[in-house]
Amino acid sequence: MSLLTELAIKAREESQVRIYKKNVERVLSALLKSGDFWQIVDMSDLPVPAASGIVKVLIKEGYAFIDDEENIRLTQKGYDLIKELGIEPYVDYTCQACEGRGIPFYIDIEFYRTFIQLTKDRPKAIRDYDQGSVTPETTVSRVLFMDSRGDLRNKDILVLGAEDDLTGLAVALSRKAKSVLIIDIDKRLIDFDNNIFKELGIDNAEARVWDLRNPFPSEILGRYDVFVSDPPETLPAFRAFIGRGIATLKEEGGVGYFGLTLRDSSVFRWRDFQIALTSEFGVAITDIVQDFNAYITWDYHKETKAAQIAPVRREPKDIWYRSSWYRIEALPGFKRWNEAISDDVFYLDEEGSTT
Amino acid sequence: MSLLTELAIKAREESQVRIYKKNVERVLSALLKSGDFWQIVDMSDLPVPAASGIVKVLIKEGYAFIDDEENIRLTQKGYDLIKELGIEPYVDYTCQACEGRGIPFYIDIEFYRTFIQLTKDRPKAIRDYDQGSVTPETTVSRVLFMDSRGDLRNKDILVLGAEDDLTGLAVALSRKAKSVLIIDIDKRLIDFDNNIFKELGIDNAEARVWDLRNPFPSEILGRYDVFVSDPPETLPAFRAFIGRGIATLKEEGGVGYFGLTLRDSSVFRWRDFQIALTSEFGVAITDIVQDFNAYITWDYHKETKAAQIAPVRREPKDIWYRSSWYRIEALPGFKRWNEAISDDVFYLDEEGSTT
Numbered sequence: 001m002s003l004l005t006e007l008a009i010k011a012r013e014e015s016q017v018r019i020y021k022k023n024v025e026r027v028l029s030a031l032l033k034s035g036d037f038w039q040i041v042d043m044s045d046l047p048v049p050a051a052s053g054i055v056k057v058l059i060k061e062g063y064a065f066i067d068d069e070e071n072i073r074l075t076q077k078g079y080d081l082i083k084e085l086g087i088e089p090y091v092d093y094t095c096q097a098c099e100g101r102g103i104p105f106y107i108d109i110e111f112y113r114t115f116i117q118l119t120k121d122r123p124k125a126i127r128d129y130d131q132g133s134v135t136p137e138t139t140v141s142r143v144l145f146m147d148s149r150g151d152l153r154n155k156d157i158l159v160l161g162a163e164d165d166l167t168g169l170a171v172a173l174s175r176k177a178k179s180v181l182i183i184d185i186d187k188r189l190i191d192f193d194n195n196i197f198k199e200l201g202i203d204n205a206e207a208r209v210w211d212l213r214n215p216f217p218s219e220i221l222g223r224y225d226v227f228v229s230d231p232p233e234t235l236p237a238f239r240a241f242i243g244r245g246i247a248t249l250k251e252e253g254g255v256g257y258f259g260l261t262l263r264d265s266s267v268f269r270w271r272d273f274q275i276a277l278t279s280e281f282g283v284a285i286t287d288i289v290q291d292f293n294a295y296i297t298w299d300y301h302k303e304t305k306a307a308q309i310a311p312v313r314r315e316p317k318d319i320w321y322r323s324s325w326y327r328i329e330a331l332p333g334f335k336r337w338n339e340a341i342s343d344d345v346f347y348l349d350e351e352g353s354t355t
Numbered sequence: 356m357s358l359l360t361e362l363a364i365k366a367r368e369e370s371q372v373r374i375y376k377k378n379v380e381r382v383l384s385a386l387l388k389s390g391d392f393w394q395i396v397d398m399s400d401l402p403v404p405a406a407s408g409i410v411k412v413l414i415k416e417g418y419a420f421i422d423d424e425e426n427i428r429l430t431q432k433g434y435d436l437i438k439e440l441g442i443e444p445y446v447d448y449t450c451q452a453c454e455g456r457g458i459p460f461y462i463d464i465e466f467y468r469t470f471i472q473l474t475k476d477r478p479k480a481i482r483d484y485d486q487g488s489v490t491p492e493t494t495v496s497r498v499l500f501m502d503s504r505g506d507l508r509n510k511d512i513l514v515l516g517a518e519d520d521l522t523g524l525a526v527a528l529s530r531k532a533k534s535v536l537i538i539d540i541d542k543r544l545i546d547f548d549n550n551i552f553k554e555l556g557i558d559n560a561e562a563r564v565w566d567l568r569n570p571f572p573s574e575i576l577g578r579y580d581v582f583v584s585d586p587p588e589t590l591p592a593f594r595a596f597i598g599r600g601i602a603t604l605k606e607e608g609g610v611g612y613f614g615l616t617l618r619d620s621s622v623f624r625w626r627d628f629q630i631a632l633t634s635e636f637g638v639a640i641t642d643i644v645q646d647f648n649a650y651i652t653w654d655y656h657k658e659t660k661a662a663q664i665a666p667v668r669r670e671p672k673d674i675w676y677r678s679s680w681y682r683i684e685a686l687p688g689f690k691r692w693n694e695a696i697s698d699d700v701f702y703l704d705e706e707g708s709t710t
Contacts, residue, residue: 020607022505095453095456103455147448148448148449154440154442252375252377267641270640271638278634279633279634290642331623331626
């Protein structure tokens, strides 16, 4: 058995999450680039418990140590290992113009400015609902992405459980949709949106408080061309947000957008999601754009499991939490799932940690 | 039943491929932007037979006509329909810096120049093997993408059935892989690569002639960290290229890259591919970047079924054929498929047309 595989097994015991050899390799590669734990999580595309488990095992086995400034540094033994295995530093070729999304957020600069201006007093992300806001550049890019795929103009659009990002507000502000319904559990966000709609005389958009653990009323089902969401990465939450989102689509050809991260779920979980999407719900996946969604570190970071299990106490200095952007298309015979969810692992399970 | 749905049903009868309402809408949206049939195919993200069927039905029903220069134009009845349905022109927000790939091809400008210089006398794409070369910018971006995901440096890499794009050559020229094996059916390309390797003294790369309809010999199975391919979009070819590619991976965490297009297969077929990947082969899909791969129109275009079924005789003037870029990761228990294929629909079926 290779040394990396042995380390992976130890890290798995340490963290109780699925880890294989390649994950250890990516953490070592990241360590050649940065000593900041949160940057290492970002570069290695791993759930926090996995990255933390690997770093802890590397320290325990003498390959790394924590310096006075809480940087994680390689020891000589660590450098020797890296040389022996031919591991090289993480490289980042992300396009600076579009931040890697393939679509530049500034292409409609007036739209971007309006969004920034109107949302400067937005409600802060709070822990109760697993909130975390994406950057305004991300939110605006989501709307542009939808527009470039023909999923915005004159469409009936439902935004569910993603309003901490103010995505529904941005869709409404584009003034290109036929109608916009925003569903969120957080009354602060619903009021924020409805006030802006009233103020600007936007009468085709509406925001309503709803707990997605409850089934949708029948008037919402089968009524939308497009839904947008940003679910927590547990399987029950995925069903509640995405299964229910699909249930609101009018017909085949209906479209869904949502973020999925590798920071709170593994690539193993991703396969489960993908099997559910294609085999159970009857949709095709047309896009997965990694690192499309960049999140502003939430004020409640210190209180999270992520902060507690991290090998260092130092807080994130920059953006470290990203998610990919999925687009799906409903095919004939797609399934409308709308059952009640009463699961206590709705927000958090063994791979998640940022709630 | 809506008028668009009626048109979709008629187009389906006309073309004998799966078409739904949304597809008709996208073609109408494209028609507001261009009269060039090949640009319409590009913008509507449809298989050629589907786009052609829709255009033919629109003409038959009086919504469009073909002008003297073989442009497809809307009639007044067509404009009335578009207005009634609120269809707006196709919009394109593709990042000009990275051509929408998220990674700029010029980030290592020396590498790009070397590739251009060495490949200026490359063999032309020929019809026998369903060839079609991507632009040099695409090929170089593929290598940069692999590098940025940790799938290049010191890796054993297999490039199978994608050498019309000279992807294996580019991987070898990066001089970052541990070893490169290139497999292709076309001896011209194999000789071209091997000559360059000899000339430049690249001794960790080798090219070999192989027909992927035949199973791999055992020495190739389970030997690679990463495979790269570009399969024809039939189900038998998908198994032969991608199933066999997965069979060559050393272990869990192994990675595959390949192009899949919506010009020669529908989103229905994509779901079949995705079910095979996740449920049968045991891999997770980590990336789907639409329009990553841009193809230079092949010299044999006139001889293709695409040219024959098109509503106009006019040839493509610009790039119109694109494919998405998939990345997959093998999970524990992944399946090594390596059976013989003797299928006469290897290159072409009802949705394909560019062979």
